[in-house]
Amino acid sequence: MVEARALPRRTNPRLWLAGGWLLVILLAAIFAPLVAPHDPLAQDLMLERLPPFWVTGAEPGYWLGTDSLGRDLLSRLIYGGRIAFAVAFAAAIAACLVGSALGLVAGYFGGWADRIVSRIVDIWMAFPPVLFAILLVAVLGTGLSSVIIAIAVIDWTRFCRVVRAEAMSQARMDYVENARIAGFGRLDIMLREVLPNVLPTIIALLSLEMGIAVIVEAILSFVNLSISTDDPTWGGMIAEGRLSIHQAWWVLVFPLIMLILTVLSFSQFGEGLKSRFDPVLR
Amino acid sequence: MSAPCLEIEGLSATLANGVRVLRSVSLTVEPGEVRALVGESGAGKSMIGKAVLGVLPPSIRVVEGRIALEGTELGKLAPRASRALIGARTALIPQDPLTALNPSRRIGPQMTDRLVKILGWDGTKADQRIRKLLDDVRIREPDRVLRSYPHELSGGMRQRVLIAAAFAAEPRLIVADEPTTALDVTVQKQILRLIVELQREHGTAILFVTHDLGVVAKISQKVTVLYAGKVVEQADTAALFASPQHPYTRALMAATPRYTDPMASLRPVDEAVLAGLSAEIATADRNWKPNARGSGHD
Ligand SMILES: Nc1ncnc2c1ncn2[C@@H]1O[C@H](COP(=O)(O)OP(=O)(O)OP(=O)(O)O)[C@@H](O)[C@H]1O
Ligand SMILES: [Mg+2]
Numbered sequence: 293m294v295e296a297r298a299l300p301r302r303t304n305p306r307l308w309l310a311g312g313w314l315l316v317i318l319l320a321a322i323f324a325p326l327v328a329p330h331d332p333l334a335q336d337l338m339l340e341r342l343p344p345f346w347v348t349g350a351e352p353g354y355w356l357g358t359d360s361l362g363r364d365l366l367s368r369l370i371y372g373g374r375i376a377f378a379v380a381f382a383a384a385i386a387a388c389l390v391g392s393a394l395g396l397v398a399g400y401f402g403g404w405a406d407r408i409v410s411r412i413v414d415i416w417m418a419f420p421p422v423l424f425a426i427l428l429v430a431v432l433g434t435g436l437s438s439v440i441i442a443i444a445v446i447d448w449t450r451f452c453r454v455v456r457a458e459a460m461s462q463a464r465m466d467y468v469e470n471a472r473i474a475g476f477g478r479l480d481i482m483l484r485e486v487l488p489n490v491l492p493t494i495i496a497l498l499s500l501e502m503g504i505a506v507i508v509e510a511i512l513s514f515v516n517l518s519i520s521t522d523d524p525t526w527g528g529m530i531a532e533g534r535l536s537i538h539q540a541w542w543v544l545v546f547p548l549i550m551l552i553l554t555v556l557s558f559s560q561f562g563e564g565l566k567s568r569f570d571p572v573l574r
Numbered sequence: 575m576s577a578p579c580l581e582i583e584g585l586s587a588t589l590a591n592g593v594r595v596l597r598s599v600s601l602t603v604e605p606g607e608v609r610a611l612v613g614e615s616g617a618g619k620s621m622i623g624k625a626v627l628g629v630l631p632p633s634i635r636v637v638e639g640r641i642a643l644e645g646t647e648l649g650k651l652a653p654r655a656s657r658a659l660i661g662a663r664t665a666l667i668p669q670d671p672l673t674a675l676n677p678s679r680r681i682g683p684q685m686t687d688r689l690v691k692i693l694g695w696d697g698t699k700a701d702q703r704i705r706k707l708l709d710d711v712r713i714r715e716p717d718r719v720l721r722s723y724p725h726e727l728s729g730g731m732r733q734r735v736l737i738a739a740a741f742a743a744e745p746r747l748i749v750a751d752e753p754t755t756a757l758d759v760t761v762q763k764q765i766l767r768l769i770v771e772l773q774r775e776h777g778t779a780i781l782f783v784t785h786d787l788g789v790v791a792k793i794s795q796k797v798t799v800l801y802a803g804k805v806v807e808q809a810d811t812a813a814l815f816a817s818p819q820h821p822y823t824r825a826l827m828a829a830t831p832r833y834t835d836p837m838a839s840l841r842p843v844d845e846a847v848l849a850g851l852s853a854e855i856a857t858a859d860r861n862w863k864p865n866a867r868g869s870g871h872d
Contacts, residue, residue, distance in 0.1 A: 402632075466674040467684075473627045474688040475661020484687075488678040572677050572725050 307564025310557035317554060321373035329353060330364035332371040332524045337362050341540040359529075359543045360536050368524040369550055375525050376554065378436065379509040380502040383443035388498045390444065391451025396490065398452070399459025400482045409456070413449045421446050425508060429517045439512055443505050451497055458490045492569040499562025503555040510551055526551050577645030578602040579747050579779040580626060585639030586862075587621060587630070587803075594859060595621055595634060597804040603747065603796075606777040608770075610790040610811065612826070613800035619783040620669075621803075623749040626781065628660050644746060661692050665740035667750040667769070671732035671757075675724035682720035685739045693743055707738035710775075711768050730761035734768065741772050748773075751783045766793060787830045791815060799823050802855055821847045 320327050330353075339362040342351045350357065356365040398409035425442045432438035462468065463486060471481045506526075513527025526547045533544025580603040587596040596618050603609045611619050624630045626641055628648065641648050643663050648656045668674040676684055682704070689700035708716045711734040724732055733753065740748050750769065754762040770793050773780055782794060790797055790811060798808040799822065807820040818824045825847040 466668050466670060467676040469629050470666060470668065470674055471687075472629050472657075473660060473664065473666050475657050475692045476687075485676050485679075489676070491678075570678075572723075 304564050304567065306560045307568065310560035310564065313553060313557045314561060317373050317550075318377055320370050321377050324370050324374055328364075328367035328370045329355070330367040332363060332367040333522060335361040335363055341536070341543075343540070344542050344546075356546050357540070357542045359532060360540065363524075365529075365543065365546055368529060369526070369546060372524045372526045372529060372547065372550075375436065375523065376506045376509060379439055379443070380505045380558070383440045383447070383505040383508075384498055384501040386440065386444035387447040387501055388451050388494065391448035392455045392490075392494050394448070395452040395455030396459050396482060396487065399456035400463045400486050401478065402460070402463070406456070409452065413452055416449050419446075422511070425512065426515070426517060429512060434517055439509055439517075442512075443508050447501060447504065450501065451494070454493060454497060455490055458493050459486055462486045462489045492566045495569055496562040496566035499565060500559045503558030503562075506551065506555055506558070576605065577642070579605045579607075579644060580781065581640075581642040581645075582622070582626070583640050583642075585622070585625060585636065585641065587625065587634050587636045590633055590635070594862075595803050596625070597802070597855065597858070597862075598639065599800070599803070599805055600639075601798045601805065601808060603779045603781055605746065605779055607796060608773060608780045608782055608794045609796040609798060610794035611781060611783045611798050611800060612785060612787065612790055614785055614826075616802075617800045618803040619785075619800055620751055622800075623666070623751050623781065623783055626747075627664060627666060627749055628656060661688070662743075663745055664747045664749065665743060665745040667733075667737055667740045667748060667753045669752040669756055671729055671736050672724065674736055675732060677724055679723075680720070681722050681724065681727070681735055685720070685735065685742065688739075688743055703742055704738065707742050708735070710741075710772060711735075711738045713738070729757055730765065733757060733761075733765050737765070737768055737772065741776055741778065744776065745778060747779045747781065749781045749783070752785070754789070769793070787827060799826070801851055804855055804858075806851070822851055 336358075339351060339354065339358050340360055342354050342358040342362075343349050344357045344365075345352075345355050347357075354364055354366075356369070358364055359368070394409050398406040424446050428442040428445060429438050432441060459482075468481060468485055471485050476484075509525065510527030510530065513525040514531045516528075516531070529547035530544060530551070533540075533547060537544050580601075582602070583600050585596055585599045586594060588594050599618075599622060601609065601611075601622075611622060613619050621630065621634065625636060626643075630636065643659060646659060648659065651659065666674075675681070682701075685704045686697070686700040689695040689703060690697055695703070704720070705716050708719065713719050713731070713734055719727065719731070719735065727735070733756075737753075753769065754765050757765060766789065769780070772778070782789075784790060794811045796808065797811050797814050799806050799814075799820065801822050806822045807814070807818070809819070814823065815827075818827055825844040828844065
């Protein structure tokens with residue numbers, strides 16, 4: 293790190309912007325009961341469709357306005373972040389662990405291990421993912437854990453394919469051969485020599501996958517297949533906002549902005565981390 | 575009578591489609607001796623090195639012959655035992671010092687790994703050993719180098735690091751596969767000198783792969799000339815340069831006008847000689863049958 297600073301290197305504002313946004317949303321979600329100005333579920337028909345603070349007719353304390361049932365939008369967005377992040381972390385990490393492990397073994401060992409894994413991936417990818425997800429949730433029942441399982445079950449192949457290709461090219465490198473000559477075992481070499489070189493890619497994919505998980509969760513909420521309809525989710529809010537777009541645009545626009553910014557941030561953050569972690573690019 | 579450091583006898587290897595890559599190669603390297611292995615690109619020099627070190631690519635199969643390290647035949651050992659023997663007795667100085675180092679690990683642990691984890695040395699002893707060798711290869715800032723990543727060092731520095739690492743475990747045999755071809759011309763001489771110096775100091779035997787007769791003349795006591803996977807001539811280096819016996823060797827020398835100049839590169843050798851050799855090899859191939867179904871190598 294010290295030497296790296298001395299080198300002329302591209303500073304990466306995207307990494308910091310994206311990371312900053314994610315950190316703010318994450319902290320807000322974790323401390324939602326302290327941060328949210330109102331109860332996200334409290335309805336008040338006297339306060340329905342209040343506009344955001346800069347529009348005339350806004351009520352103090354309801355910064356982003358209220359929805360058609362008079363619930364505070366900002367509070368609902370903050371609580372919605374809890375579910376978005378829970379799904380993002382749990383599903384992406386599960387998909388990453390399964391997919392990366394299989395991809396690493398297939399790519400490094402090759403041979404029959406590779407044939408089996410590649411075959412499974414091919415079969416898996418023959419299913420259209422959205423249908424696959426809806427089918428899975430239908431079978432598992434709605435609920436947070438079903439959504440997480442569905443995303444992990446569908447998306448591990450994304451990690452598997454990329455990690456396999458990368459491990460395969462690393463396995464051909466001379467330093468792997470050198471470790472072999474020195475007398476190290478294959479498993480040892482895979483974990484100590486190959487894995488660190490594949491790690492930057494895994495991290496980038498992991499962050500990207502978190503963004504994807506946020507979108508998938510939103511889609512499943514949107515079609516009412518995610519968790520119970522009472523709990524605020526960004527996807528559910530978008531679905532509701534769509535119905536009152538002419539009377540109250542903010543009910544739709546704020547959750548959309550939230551979703552887009554968060555998903556973009558995850559992918560930018562991943563790319564930024566990748567170049568950070570890669571000693572050659574660093 | 576001690577056994578040769580390396581003994582290869584009748585080694586033949588083929589590609590999956592049956593095309594022969596090595597044709598009954600026999601050669602020995604005595605303890606403490608430098609044997610040069612010369613031949614043009616594609617002759618199979620690297621394949622011989624890889625066969626000795628047990629890292630032939632999966633597409634290449636050894637179909638006959640034996641390789642013995644200090645009298646122990648590798649093919650007769652269980653794979654694990656053969657790996658352990660190779661790990662303890664040999665080392666490689668590779669052609670490309672960039673890809674031979676792991677880009678995402680610091681130099682220090684890469685150098686000590688083998689000593690500590692394979693040879694069971696104590697960490698402090700391994701560290702001292704590495705520093706001594708870095709000093710031997712004229713690296714003046716061992717602390718900085720040990721903390722660096724490979725891409726932070728120059729090509730010459732990386733090759734010094736690899737030479738130090740190769741000698742660190744006191745191997746009996748080093749395979750040096752064109753260790754200077756990837757380097758800057760000005761650095762090549764220094765690196766060659768270092769290898770020779772360390773080789774003398776440690777009494778290590780070296781199988782030195784090169785296509786450069788100038789280098790052969792400078793560093794080796796024995797030479798093996800390889801063409802299309804076949805040994806065409808072997809002799810003491812002085813004798814070979816004084817009176818090359820095989821027409822291919824003579825053609826090779828004629829193609830390197832100033833073979834005492836290590837920077838000189840090969841020109842194409844005489845067409846007629848090559849045609850003769852190719853015909854000879856084709857006839858031999860037609861009559862060739864592997865006398866055993868593989869030799870236990872993989
Ligand atoms: N991985 C591989 N799979 C199949 N064939 C290979 C492989 N690597 C090399 N060969 C073939 O084996 C033969 C010998 O190659 P080798 O690398 O030993 O040549 P070399 O004498 O070291 O040449 P160079 O001076 O270019 O390094 C060549 O004909 C080459 O095409
Ligand atoms: Mg070669």
